[in-house]
Amino acid sequence: MDEQRSHVISALVLNKPGVLQRVAGLFTRRGFNIDNITVGTSEQENMARMTIISRGDEKVLEQIIKQLNKLIDVVKVRDLTPENTVKRELCLIKIHATSEKKRSEVIQYANIFRGRIIDVSPETLTVEITGAPDKIEALIDLLRIFGIKQIARTGPTAISRGTLD
């Protein structure tokens, strides 16, 4: 048995109703797992790009790609290898912070992680951070001591480096 590894699969799909259901249904039916999926519009009109993070050995990865390719609404599928891929995630963290001291500490941590404060209320601060998932995890861990009210993460999206397809 090959090693179980996390794979990033990028799929260019027709931007039509039901496409997400087709892809998600395929994963469920064939027993593939989805750790994460992001979908958004792409550089091409009427097309969306899905970034799917899945785990499995090489055989499973091969099947995932082949089965995705069989879907009529899926135009192109790529396995993005870690060496040749940049992967980013956006995360919004709402923190309970009333005292001046707490607030300034949160702002400092956010700055270190190149995050921004995007919303302030008398009781809360909301931090926006973008980066690789492990960087986001690190900031979340740091902010826990202040009392996190809510976290909203997009999950990673990815693109190949340089001129690679």
Next chain:
Amino acid sequence: MKGSEAIIKSLKDQGVDIVFGYPGGVLLPLYDVLYDSDLKHILVRHEQCAAHAADGYARASGKVGVCIGTSGPGATNLVTGIATAHMDSSPILAIAGQVGTALIGRDAFQEVDTLGLTMPITKHNFQAMQADEIPGMIKSAFYIASTGRQGPVAIDLPKDVQEQEFEYKADFQIDLPGYKPTRKGHPGQIKKASNLILKSKKPVILAGGGVILSESSYELLELSKLIKAPVTTTLMGKGSFPEDDPLSLGMLGMHGRKVANLVVDECDCLIVIGCRFSDRTTGKVDEFAPNAKIIHIDVDPAEIGKNVDIDIPIVGDAKIVLTSLIKTIGKLKEGNPGSTKEWADYISDFKINCIPRISFDDVPLKPQQVIKEIRDSIDYDAIVTTDVGQNQMWMAHYFTSKIPRTFLSSGGLGTMGFGFPAAMGAKVALPENDVVAVCGDGGFLMVCQDLATIREYDIPVVVCVLNNRYLGMVAQWQKLFYDERMSHTHLGEVPDFVKLAEAFGVRGERVEKPGEMKETLQSALKSGEPTLIDVIIDPDEILPMVPPGCGITEIVGEYKVEREVPGEIPYRTPHKEKEWE
């Protein structure tokens, strides 16, 4: 033009002259147009039969079969037939009515999520939200269903879309950027495969349903003769190779011929064409063809390596790939006659000693004898359909097929109730050919209401009900693997099938003794009338089989052979202790 008119026009533009359907509330606009149309409509008595009939039509003719059902229960009744077609890559178009677009999602009367339900059991499905989408949608549906790896396509058709007016343009484009089936095989792979084949001493060909779908039986025969390789088939591949040919081994797998199972175990090169390595074909995957390098030719790249590891994959249409393979081997072979003659001789000796016995004079009748008499009564171009279970496996095992598209059976999904409506569809597609359905008493009862259809439309199929008052295959497993605890497999009081047929105005006959089957079937076919033959068979007859999860050499049950030659059969002891003993 109205949406409903566009449907009929588009179907006719695709060459459709007949559809199988059942109307309903949301289909009123479509059926109103059908009323004046010269498109022939066969009113089945259950939507499942519409789907199976369209499937039988497609399998027999190679053309796309069309079935229609209403929303909600109409669509769910179509589902079994669509899933059956999907598992066996049969090209059908299923059109289901849907509640009006304004009502979708409101749990309206007879609303069901047809798009969601049919997504995993179709090659692709569509929902028409505007009438002007219909012409392109139907053209795309036919293109998708009938190219690449064929399969069913479903269209969900809301009522208001059928009524909507639009301006029909003849020059519409279909745009499927994500659908480009591979047709030609990679030349490098073909060369590699050719070299491997020529190097091998014990090659075997395994032909699947893909050979029939790609119409490459002639190429298969040519390849087999060229390299002197015996040919075994899957259930779906039955008919792709003449089973009376010296190189034919018959069907492989769980209920396969002994010679096929043992020869595949021994071969050093297995050439697999248009086959998806079903568990019923391979048995325990780890022990499948343990000594062989495997070449896999398939139009669907996802089948390569899905169940069995492949040494040389070739993605492409079987006909095109086989043609280049034959050419390449032919060139490489010049001045090198190859060394498979010894293998071919060995196979023919082996085969002679493994021919299953089919003549029995017992009463109640042995199914083998019934099948022998069916074979003796019909031409090779007659189409036989089977239901699912013992009747199917007996037919697959004992019935000799020679011509593609003459043996129709639900392989992948194993749908009881398939045989009779599929025969109806096949007869409609090819009215000149004799069509015989071989069913069990269990499966036939699931669809018997469609006797009304064959009477109404005078579709002269002959239905042979092999009547043993058991759900035979499950009963067989209970006998073999569950200590003969016959839980709910005895059907007890089965109906009088002769009277049942007569109640529908269909001829009913009963057969109980050797010789009667041939006589009755021949007179039924001669009568040109739809006929049901109730065949009383021995409920204790068991077909030798490979227990689930075992290697295909581990056959249980007594394998009765035509010629007993003790000690001369080169049958090796199975490599494993049999757990089931």
